Amino acid sequence: MLPYPILSICLALMWMLLNSFSLGHLLLGATVAIFSGWALASLRPDKPKLKKWYLLPKLFGLVFVDVIRSNIAVSWVLLQGKRRKDTSGFVLVPLKIEDPTALAVMAVILTATPGSAWLEYDSGDKTVLIHVLDLIDKEAWIANIKQRYEALLMEIFA
């Protein structure tokens, strides 16, 4: 009946948000959600394995704090303009994560926080090329990524 229950529930909720709540919209939204679940099932994407889903709020909290912090840091860097020395650079980070969903989440997190951008993942030797705007200590950056995000993501998507 529901091959992707989380997706279907999210779609029904989104339908309710965009329209006002009523019985008619509940039925219509549920129909749309069920049919799009079937449509997705025919594409056969890999099902992500959420092992410790209760750690997700911790991840969101961490990302939220980091986004605010790096927003302040990057606006400071940008406002200094040409008086500041050029400290940007590329970093090659070796990763242990292999799960595609975990990698995708990590890529979105790193690109969404200002100051770091995910450029290219090499699945052969499991490294990722990252560009950092304010790069002072390479090793500190690598350690930061590995401790803050990689460990947590490996726990969530085992």
Place this chain on the structure above:
Amino acid sequence: MSAIILFTAVSIAQLLLAVAMLIASMRIFVGPRAQDRIISLDTLYISAMLLLVTFSIGTGRTVYFEAALVIGLLGFVATLALAKFLMRGEVIE
């Protein structure tokens, strides 16, 4: 009192966003390369979307949200297609 505060804030925010859109479109002309122009297009539509949200706060109507959502959707698809074109269309021939 709160009406004056809101009116001022909405006006300032609209002015700032309009300047942001202007600067983003300057980058479209300056370039120097295709990828710069595509990113400035991305910045331009995000600013336009935010401008629509401030319009909805200014007028107190929620109809602008749907418009903002549509701008976001179309802008995403457009920049994605352009980026894909850069990867495959121009370099490898």
Place this chain on the structure above:
Amino acid sequence: MTEQVLDLPLWAAIAVAIFLVLGALLTLIGTIGFLRLPTFYERLHAPTLGTSGGVGAILLASIIYFSVGTGRLVVHEILIGLFVSITTPVTFMLLARAALHRDRAEKDPDVPAKAPAK
């Protein structure tokens, strides 16, 4: 141009005003940096100010405004925020890869070469 339809208490008006101006300011700083930074890979970081902080602050202002003004929780904005925060990294990553690909094809010395396949 702006007609005030909803009536807000003073604290809510001040909160909306602060978040609105903050978000617009962050977006503007992002685009200014975008114009001033010298290389493409540095410029890639500047617009994310607008897409993370700017979008977040302005949508928060909108949530406060409509929720307090109409007396019930209005969370349409979360949809827009969620959508923007998922889609922009995707476009940026794809653009960055396209740029890397083009720069490597032209043998730009500032760009790290692709690691040799083992």
